[in-house]
Amino acid sequence: MQWASWSAFFNMGGYALYVWVSFGLTLLCVVWEVLALRKRSAQALRLSRLLAQE
Amino acid sequence: MNEAWIIVLKRDLLLAFRRRSDVATTLFFFLIVSSLFPLGIGPEAAVLSSIAPGVLWVAALLAGMISLTRLFAADFADGSLEQMLIAPQPLALLVLAKILAHWIVCGLPVVLLAPLIGLQYALPNESLLVLVWSLLLGTPALSLIGAIGAALTLGVRGSGLLVALLVLPLYIPVLIFGAGAVAASQHGMSAQAHLSLLAACSILALVLAPLATAAALRISVE
């Protein structure tokens, strides 16, 4: 175990900003991509439903 | 709002945004061009930051100019230009709307991205600010002057050569003042004088260019 406490963990030896922004950004990209794709798929389905009902 | 110039502005913006990638393309172009210089010159930060004002200004000029040369060409070829000429509105106003649209699509994004690239070139913070100001004041002049050239080189007349030689040199003062402003701030001097001159260029261009462009268009379409 590397960490004396949670705050030490979050502090990352003084590099918190850099480390957490890196990981956070990665997570953000992943989440955003998945959500955007869900939305895109739903939109495509809605559109072809409109076409089908025409 | 059904004024003709707003119609023209809207149409041109719509044309640009029809492909959302268009605006992005301007930005990436700017980014790529400014990455070319380090590749040619080498990675030393000191040298890079000394050429940064020139590089950024040339990149901005290019990003605007590549699309500008064709500002009226498409309208001319497909006949929209004729329709603008016989619209019941002053032509200079319509021309101004077209230039404005061009600047919004090609000039503004460059102004906003410039500081980021300035960082890559190791520009100090206050120079970054001056850079943005100089681009904001100077790029409208580039668009306006370029429009005259674009109008004059329309059509089949062979006079284009002379015209190109007349219009292009008008860019030089803008470039010199623009790059000069940033360079001055790098050397710890005030950029005020340069910026005022830039603004003066833009205002002069704003007054004269639409009229000159409109006249040039009438000649080209005859």
Next chain:
Amino acid sequence: MNEAWIIVLKRDLLLAFRRRSDVATTLFFFLIVSSLFPLGIGPEAAVLSSIAPGVLWVAALLAGMISLTRLFAADFADGSLEQMLIAPQPLALLVLAKILAHWIVCGLPVVLLAPLIGLQYALPNESLLVLVWSLLLGTPALSLIGAIGAALTLGVRGSGLLVALLVLPLYIPVLIFGAGAVAASQHGMSAQAHLSLLAACSILALVLAPLATAAALRISVE
């Protein structure tokens, strides 16, 4: 001599001659870009000559590219391209002729003008020679690679900037070797290796680019 590719070459050269303004614009652009830096940076010969290879090469590259964006556009719009596609001759050969014409009109003048500008940058004589050689060996590759981009973006809106986005990254090796050759000679080293690499780039491009361009044209005209 009635081979189709010679016809195409002749026609494009004649067209360029009729529209001299386009050629002048390219050269003028090269001049502006390369004269801007001395104005912005100041007259110290040492600094200037250290950035000279990069600046001159980037300027040459951009000047070529500006004109390149329209390599096939006019032919596409007026229907000549269709006729080339159904001519009883390998399309790649016709494409090569068009590229050759473009290089003669836009590349060669830059090569010839470059030493003059090199003087402004206080380049020593042997470097001037290397500069000319490097441009002579490298600019064909630029025209060849650029043609692929021009063909791919045919008929696409905002194609000017898009071509740049596609093509500039592919230009980078040529830029590096070209500027590297001049820089090496400045530092008293032999530029031989760089020049060979440049030539290799050009030969590779010569073999692949016409085929890729022909394929791209067929795709674009569909």
Next chain:
Amino acid sequence: MLTAQGLACLRGDRLLFKNVAFELSAGGLMYVLGENGSGKSSLLRLLCGLLTPEEGAVFWNGQAIGQDAELYQTDLTYIGHLNGLKDDLTALENLQFGARLAGNVVDNVAALKALTAIGVARCANLPVGVLSQGQKRRVALARLWLTRSKLWILDEPFAALDTASVEVLAAQLSAHMVNGGMTIITTHQDVAIQAQSTQTLRLSA
């Protein structure tokens, strides 16, 4: 009323025509006929103010057209050889922008009705670039269903149209003249158009 007096047109070093004079009053239709290159399009552009005559002048309601250009241009609809359409905009958008630029207030419904009238409603939301030659022409001509201007100047409106559309267009032109409008038209085809008065101007090369 449109009056032309002693018009002459010089292109390059060729005098295309001279001493062309006519008067067109409300409800009148004028055919401009002649071979290819006889100067029909040039005359039409001259009447629009896009070209300046070498000699002579054009008057709208007694006033030279250059004098109050905006007034004249409000009353004028010109459709030339070129369609004036943007390949990247849809037919509907093109029509709306075109009509608004000419000073007509046009909403979606009206524009769609115009496209329906000339039979290209199905293409309303397609970018004009993908349309066929004749469909493009029809989108350009749809403006005639939206404009309220008195004077229509049309340069070969029937070229590239299929027979059905030719009839639709002819009917619309006839209706315009019945309502007191004026039309100047060039064509190489024989198409029947009704008008309160019809005249023919023949240019010879």
Next chain:
Amino acid sequence: MLTAQGLACLRGDRLLFKNVAFELSAGGLMYVLGENGSGKSSLLRLLCGLLTPEEGAVFWNGQAIGQDAELYQTDLTYIGHLNGLKDDLTALENLQFGARLAGNVVDNVAALKALTAIGVARCANLPVGVLSQGQKRRVALARLWLTRSKLWILDEPFAALDTASVEVLAAQLSAHMVNGGMTIITTHQDVAIQAQSTQTLRLSA
């Protein structure tokens, strides 16, 4: 002999036509008719090899046209909606370059003769950009007097032509068929052309 089998053409998400099949033999003339946007131009481009069919294939003398493209293209002359002329070159230069590109050996005299035949000799040394719509079209069509290829594919060649030129062109087409040539043509006008055999392909939108 040109044979088409089961051709289908998809543009965007619209199926323009399918199962188009025909056979055209020496001396044969084929009209492709249909409304605006029914796919006539697309069919012609497909026959030239400019478009790839979604289904089916085109054969020239029993061989798929893609197989030995150069052979087929030597036998082919295609004139589409676009004239393929450069505005900055003169009519004469344009004609010469165009014909030579297609593999015909053409000197000044022959080219001038072709321009004379279709009545634009006077414009021979003018840049094409200043010519009238019909004159441009005629310069493009003048290639038909120079080519020796068997198969002509013409997309609305009569559009924008005056009546005199329409007759001249019709006569030239008739002569081509008499000599055993083949022609595929689209048009919205009624023009009489003689041929050893005539067939009509009607596309419906």
Next chain:
Amino acid sequence: MKINWFKYSSPQTFYPLAGKMIPWFAWLATILAIAGLYISFVIAPTDFQQGEAYRIIFVHVPAAWMSMVIYIVMAAWAGLGLALNARLSAMMAQALAPTGAIFTLLALVTGSLWGKPMWGAWWVWDARLTSELILLFLYLGFIALQSSIDDPRRADRAGALLALVGVVNVPIIYFSVKWWNTLHQGSSINMGAAPKMAATMLLGMLLMALAFWMYTVAVGLMRVRCIMLERERSADWVKALSLGAK
């Protein structure tokens, strides 16, 4: 007449198949990522030179690796599509490009975030950094080209051609950039100077890279499904599907 089975029936049959595969890859990615994160934050020891900042390596390096792998895979799909005229392959290429661009961007940003504390600068013109930047441009060019062509068939083929040209050029670019940097005065810090990596670090990076890879597959499949829906909008199977989906 021969019917190209691959060309016509593929999207229809592939759509549900992809739907079944996505959850598997998603779960794999999650599990691998959790394991990787556990190693990177809990097990891996502090670096005595760089302190905790080095932990960025666990996203930075996998992202950089993936950015390169995806480009190759994308070009392979594109080439296959061009050679066989297979629409599915072209769609796969199109589906991978945005994910590749995102990983490239992540490698650049995390690299910068690492560079600031280590080198004191957000950016240096180092060979590896520069070639990664160029890779980003290549991705963006591909995406921009495809998105500015309306006709999907043409977009596919144009994009494929560009991707193939890019593949020929990537090695040339890579070596030229490397050489460029060594010829000029090198940047003062060398990334390779990181200490010999302990086995745990390597394991962590590997796990994270695998997680990214599985994620890429899942997201690629999701995107390819969207593309199919959009392209075949008026096809019967899509209509039936959309009605069934309520």
